[in-house]
């Protein structure tokens with residue numbers, strides 16, 4: 646039987662220091678670090694801290710978020726030097742004896758505070774034609790049938806939420822913004838290995854380009870960064886194999 650908690654039992658809170666890399670293009674020539682002390686509970690997330698700062702201390706703090714539950718992919722940022730979603734990073738999983746560093750993801754143009762211009766990222770995504778291109782129409786009134794094994798072939802890469810945590814953690818992308826990047830390859834993989842699709846060769850030709858899969862140096866930062874647990878580097882390796890030997 647559960648013991649009743651005393652009515653006045655308070656849940657412990659902590660003062661946590663956040664060091665946030667700020668940049669206001671109207672005022673700053675370079676980004677600068679600013680510290681904020683925030684009262685937090687262990688079960689709070691970094692996104693809750695950003696909200697508290699914005700609502701209670703500095704309304705000019707700028708960041709993106711939408712769902713707050715790890716689905717929309719809009720709040721990828723560097724937290725203590727690692728790409729993560731702010732809405733999925735719990736305070737209890739961080740070392741709060743030291744300041745928590747929060748900054749924008751790298752490799753994309755910084756617009757303001759924690760916001761970067763995502764357009765180059767989405768341009769690469771669009772370039773790989775991330776949509777079903779079937780070669781024929783199904784019989785009238787029939788579905789495009791797919792076996793469980795055929796569906797399983799690309800299941801992992803269907804989980805992508807386009808957060809850019811992978812691409813913006815890739816050292817090749819940092820030095821060459823023209824590289825398609827892991828997220829575009831993951832989304833190409835999702836259709837290349839779909840048995841209902843007939844445009845694999847088109848996408849494989851695109852990814853055989855000098856800024857395509859061969860730029861990947863198997864660094865694995867992308868796999869470590871993915872908040873959806875996608876085996877990004879493995880997907881890239883499978884696309885490399887398909888470029889060389891055709892889709893298996």
Ligand code: SF4
Nearest residue numbers: 805806808809811871
């Ligand atoms: Fe984000 Fe993972 Fe998709 Fe990369 S592969 S964009 S890290 S969800």
Ligand code: F3S
Nearest residue numbers: 815861862864865867
């Ligand atoms: Fe970059 Fe991932 Fe390849 S981090 S080098 S895309 S394995």
Ligand code: FES
Nearest residue numbers: 713715717718732
């Ligand atoms: Fe949507 Fe974090 S706010 S994924």
